[in-house]
Structure formats: structure tokens, C-alpha cells
Amino acid sequence: MTVLAPPDTSTLPSRSDLSGWVSEVASLTGADEVVWCDGSDGQLQGLRDLAVARGTLIPLDPERHPGSYLARSAPDDVARVEDRTYIASATPEDAGPTNNWREPQALRAELAGCFAGSMRGRTMYVVPFSMGPVGGPLSGLGVEVTDSPYVVLSMAIMTRIGDAPRELIEGGEPWVRTVHSVGMPLVDDEGNRREDVAWPSNDTKHIAHFPETREVWSFGSGYGGNALLGKKCFALRIASVIARDEGWLAEHMLIIRVTSPQGRRYHVAAAFPSACGKTNMAMMQPSLPGWSVETLGDDIAWMRKGPDGRLRAINPEAGLFGVAPGTGETTNPTAMAALGSDVIYTNVALTDDGDVWWEGKTPQTPERLTDWRGDPWTPDSESPAAHPNARFTVAMSAVPSAADDWEDPEGVAVDAIVVGGRRASNVPLVAQSRDWAHGVFMGASVSSEQTAAAAGATVGELRRDPFAMLPFCGYDMGQHWAHWLSVGEALGDGAPKIFAVNWFRRGDDGSIMWPGFSDNSRVLKWIAARLDGEADARDTAAGMLPLDGAIDTEGLDLADGLMEAIFDVDAAAWAKEADLTEEFFQTFAATLPAAMTEQLGELRARLV
Ligand code: GTP
Ligand code: SPV
Ligand code: MN
Numbered sequence: 001m002t003v004l005a006p007p008d009t010s011t012l013p014s015r016s017d018l019s020g021w022v023s024e025v026a027s028l029t030g031a032d033e034v035v036w037c038d039g040s041d042g043q044l045q046g047l048r049d050l051a052v053a054r055g056t057l058i059p060l061d062p063e064r065h066p067g068s069y070l071a072r073s074a075p076d077d078v079a080r081v082e083d084r085t086y087i088a089s090a091t092p093e094d095a096g097p098t099n100n101w102r103e104p105q106a107l108r109a110e111l112a113g114c115f116a117g118s119m120r121g122r123t124m125y126v127v128p129f130s131m132g133p134v135g136g137p138l139s140g141l142g143v144e145v146t147d148s149p150y151v152v153l154s155m156a157i158m159t160r161i162g163d164a165p166r167e168l169i170e171g172g173e174p175w176v177r178t179v180h181s182v183g184m185p186l187v188d189d190e191g192n193r194r195e196d197v198a199w200p201s202n203d204t205k206h207i208a209h210f211p212e213t214r215e216v217w218s219f220g221s222g223y224g225g226n227a228l229l230g231k232k233c234f235a236l237r238i239a240s241v242i243a244r245d246e247g248w249l250a251e252h253m254l255i256i257r258v259t260s261p262q263g264r265r266y267h268v269a270a271a272f273p274s275a276c277g278k279t280n281m282a283m284m285q286p287s288l289p290g291w292s293v294e295t296l297g298d299d300i301a302w303m304r305k306g307p308d309g310r311l312r313a314i315n316p317e318a319g320l321f322g323v324a325p326g327t328g329e330t331t332n333p334t335a336m337a338a339l340g341s342d343v344i345y346t347n348v349a350l351t352d353d354g355d356v357w358w359e360g361k362t363p364q365t366p367e368r369l370t371d372w373r374g375d376p377w378t379p380d381s382e383s384p385a386a387h388p389n390a391r392f393t394v395a396m397s398a399v400p401s402a403a404d405d406w407e408d409p410e411g412v413a414v415d416a417i418v419v420g421g422r423r424a425s426n427v428p429l430v431a432q433s434r435d436w437a438h439g440v441f442m443g444a445s446v447s448s449e450q451t452a453a454a455a456g457a458t459v460g461e462l463r464r465d466p467f468a469m470l471p472f473c474g475y476d477m478g479q480h481w482a483h484w485l486s487v488g489e490a491l492g493d494g495a496p497k498i499f500a501v502n503w504f505r506r507g508d509d510g511s512i513m514w515p516g517f518s519d520n521s522r523v524l525k526w527i528a529a530r531l532d533g534e535a536d537a538r539d540t541a542a543g544m545l546p547l548d549g550a551i552d553t554e555g556l557d558l559a560d561g562l563m564e565a566i567f568d569v570d571a572a573a574w575a576k577e578a579d580l581t582e583e584f585f586q587t588f589a590a591t592l593p594a595a596m597t598e599q600l601g602e603l604r605a606r607l608v
Helices: 017-029 041-054 106-114 149-158 161-169 230-246 278-282 333-338 437-443 477-494 517-531 562-567 571-586 594-605
Strands: 035-036 069-071 085-087 125-131 142-144 175-181 206-210 215-219 249-253 254-257 265-271 292-299 301-305 312-313 321-324 344-346 391-395 416-420 430-431 446-447 462-464 496-501 537-540 545-547
Touching: 017 106, 017 125, 017 142, 017 161, 041 069, 106 175, 106 206, 106 215, 106 462, 125 149, 125 161, 125 230, 142 149, 142 161, 142 230, 142 278, 149 230, 149 321, 149 344, 149 391, 175 230, 206 230, 215 230, 230 301, 230 477, 249 477, 254 278, 254 301, 265 312, 265 517, 278 321, 292 312, 292 344, 301 477, 312 477, 321 333, 416 437, 416 517, 430 517, 437 477, 437 496, 437 594, 496 517, 571 594
Parallel strands: 035 125, 069 344, 085 206, 142 175, 175 215, 265 416, 416 496
Antiparallel strands: 125 142, 206 215, 249 301, 254 265, 254 292, 301 312, 321 391, 344 391, 430 496, 430 545, 446 462, 537 545
16 A cells, blocks of 8 residues: 555545545545455455455355345444434535535534544445446446445445446546445554454444535445445435436436336336335236336436436436335235345344344244344344344346346436325325426425334334435425426426325224235326326316226225225315425425415315
């Protein structure tokens, strides 16, 4: 390694040439060694072996799970930390009322203190990566510097890493600088060495975004969206700002191709909050005969007006970081089939013979397990065997339902946009917006019961989550809606149609009414009919609803009155809903588009 000048710890490195920036980061963090990741199998296998030797990865039974591993995180490092996720834009107004704004210079100084010496005794890996096919017109480049082999191995699955993106960056293409440290140096200020642990992390955590300079600095966590910086940090928070500036969209959406028995193809992009069914819908096996769904993406969509005037979408990711609990042969057989080999599981349970298990994987619960913390577990244990936010990391290429052209750099033309959340009441199974502005209003007013995907969430408590982007929009949400309105204007007649769905409405007995999963194809069939102009709808406060009997329920054994209940629009409850929406909208004050206030007025007018 080259000898480096003593670090400037008053602020963060800011050079924009790759090698100069990497040297600055190495100097600040005091890493023992710098390794450039070329993306080769040999280098990745070396990292797997290293992670196994350190206890970070536990190899699974090679017969049943070739090339697959289990990682157990620190018990307090299990999900995104929203309260320590910052948007350090120039002014608090740029970040908006729903983000944690931090003054950029002060935050740079604070982070410089955290990162100074944070990699002492460790290797610093430099991971050049591409979001989207390398060199594609809708793709974007980044570099993640990290001191975590687990993160490198995960990035190698989730993005396209190595020499190809590095060469583009060195050739002068724009790129996003991201730095990650688990925040546990192995050598202290006095030079004393300490033992490593299987999952190093730090009680202090900061996930910091600098939208103007397109930078991410993540400290103290090794988990998911906190640490795999191509995903939420770049592809949503930073990319949403770039997209606003350049006239495109970076959204928390799955992308699928639906094909009807007549061979008609429809492309659908759907935004649901974290752990609310994107991966499931992305891999749906329709229960309706003759229908098929192909997977293009399961979490993020980058969408831009194409030369044909249509909104074209790519999946910027190359892998899935999917919720394990609730994934099983009945709910998501395609995901189960994708988990044949080369999977990294995090925080699932382990069997004595090297198999993995989580709640909902099989109908029978094993008699004995080692739980996600590494402790013995039986069905009598009080806590779940797998952490509720346990995840599998696997390549898109392993997904049997992946469309042949899922990596087409030009993307697909989106016909329908779907928004939704987890709502026990009020929100009907499906509704179409009257027009684009009403669709933006539907997206802006999404609220959803919280899940385990965010640390410290009160699971089940309702919160606003506009466009499923509350934790992921890198700028003011009011501006986000204004941006959606302007994208719609630019698309004109070629714009996708917008729908709202809710798979989670509960009946009087408290149970979820709609069978969901493969039966959501019945909703897709109605959406397709609407796109083709082949189904009438009735105009209600909740939007354009299917006429009685228009949802194909053949073969379903539904209780009497269930379809009425699932489409019921209760005027009093919607009036309350409108009041809460108004309250929420008022927090945006200056940036709330007039069109949203008009839509709220229209909603109220339909209730009288
Ligand atoms: P992130 O990766 O966190 O962004 O989440 P996601 O939206 O991809 O979540 P995922 O598809 O993994 O869904 C997680 C949970 O939703 C699981 O517990 C599923 O069982 C449940 N789920 C998904 N689809 C349905 C559905 O149609 N009906 C019901 N009742 N539950 C569903
Ligand atoms: C989400 O929480 O929406 C995820 C998982 O997709 S994570 O990458 O951890 O953000
Ligand atoms: Mn997500």
C-alpha cells in the first residue's frame, strides 16, 4: 500500500476522480489495505471463505443449498434505521418535512470524526457498480467503499460490480460516491488490537445522504438498506433527486409483464411500502388459467420517457433482498424455486442438518431449531425463530419467472402504475384513478400499517407513506408530487393509467378478506380490461370501481357479501380519511401542488 498523508479529519473527502477519492477515504479511515473488487468469481470465493473463517457466514448443507450461507446480524442491527437516516441538502426546505434534514457542513464534520480511523485493522474494499445494465441509457454508476466482506458479497448479487463499471467511471461517466463502514476498528487509538466479531457494527449509526454532491456516507450498520448502498441510498434517495433534476422517476416499485390468454402483454409498475407485497406480486403465479406474470423487478423502478413517448422502466438492481417470513410454497413458490443455490440468508433460523427455516416457510414447524440469534429454539419459544425482517439475497437470474429480456437496457413501456398499502379498513380492493392528477393524489395519500422493515417501528400502526417513498424520497414530498404531475404532462396521452389496490382489508371478524397472492391476478385481469377499454366502472369517492361481478371470482369460495364489503366506500370513514389527508398535506405548505388541494376538494364533494 502507498504511504498516505495524515488524514484531514475536519471534513469528508470530496475529490471527484476515482483513485484520488479512494486514497482520501483510505487515509481518513486508516484501513490496513485497499482491495479493488473486479467482480471475478475467484475474488468473490476468496471473500466467502474469509467470511466463513470469521464466522460471518455459516455454510449451509451443500447438498440442499449449494453455495448458500446464513449470516446472523448483531441483535440490534436488523433493519433500516429511519431516525438516523439523513438528507443533508443545502436547505431544510429541500429535504422537506418528512425527512431528517442535517446541515451539510456540520454533518460532514461529524461524520469525519466517525470515519477517522474507523477501518483500522481492516481491509477497505472498493466496489465499482452499475445500477441497471452496464452502460445502458437508463442506468447509473456508483462506487461503494466498504470494510464489510458481507456487504461486498451482497453487492455482487444485488448490483453489477467490477471492472466494467470501473472502466466507465474512469472514462469520465458521472458516478455516485458511497462509503460504508461498520464502525468497529480492530486497532484503537493507542494501537491496541482487538478481536473481531462475526457481525461488527456500532451503537452509533448514521446513514447520511448529500444529494447535491451525490454522496452517501453510512456508518455503524451492516444491514440491508443501511449498508448495501446501491439500493435505497443511491437508487432511491440520491436517484430521486437526480430524477427530479433530469425529468425522470426513481420509485419504490416492482415491475412485471402480465400476459393474457389472448397473448396481450401489459407492463405494470407497482409501489407498495416495505414488506407489503412487492416481491410476492413480482413473482405471482396467477390462479386464473391462461394468464402469466413475468418478473422484471421486485423493489425499485427507474422510469423515463422514451423515444416512443412512453414511460420506459428498468429495474436498476440485479438481485433480490427479499423478506423471508411469509415466503413459502403456497404464498410464493417462485421465490422458493429461486432459492435453490447461491443464496445469502440473513437472520433466518437454522436446522441441525444445515437447512434454513422461517415462519411461513412450511406448514409444519420444526421441533428444534437454532434461532436467528444463535440460540436453541422450540415451538414453545416466545419469540419467532426467524427475525420478522429476515431476508434472502439472491440473483435475479435465479428467479424462474424472470422475463428473458429483464436486462433490456431500454426497459419496458409501462401501461399501468399501481399504488397501495396495508390497510385494514376503508381502501377498496382496487380502484382506478379518474385521470393522472387523481392518480397522483391516490399515490400522495397512501397510508399503510407499519412492518418490521424499519427498526423501532410500531408494527401495525398506520402511517402516511406517499408512493411508498416516505423513507426513500431524497427531497421534499410536495415537490415529489409536483414532479409526478409534470411527468404526466410530458407523457400526455401515452401516460400509464393509475390504479390503487389493497390486498389487506379486514372483515368484521378481523381476518384479511381477500385471498391475495395468486388470486391478485383477478385484479390484474380487471386492470387489463380497463386498459383495453373493455370494462365499465362506477365513479366513487375512492375512484373508479369495478361494476358488480366484474372481478373474476370463478373458482373462489368466498363468503356471502365479501365482494361488497371489500369494495364498500363508507362516506363517514372517507370524510375522516379526507380530514387526515388534509392535515398531512398541510405539513408541506408551500410545495403542495394546487392540484392536490383540488383533488381533496373533489373527494369531499363526492361524499355529500
Ligand atoms: P420490501 O422488500 O421490504 O420492499 O418488501 P416487499 O414489498 O417486496 O414485501 P414482500 O413481497 O416480501 O411481502 C412481505 C409480506 O407481505 C409477507 O409476509 C407476505 O406474506 C405478505 N403478502 C404479500 N402479498 C400478499 C397478499 O396478496 N396478501 C396478503 N395477505 N399478504 C401478502
Ligand atoms: C425495504 O425496506 O423497503 C427493503 C429492504 O427493500 S432494505 O433494503 O433493507 O431497505
Ligand atoms: Mn423495498
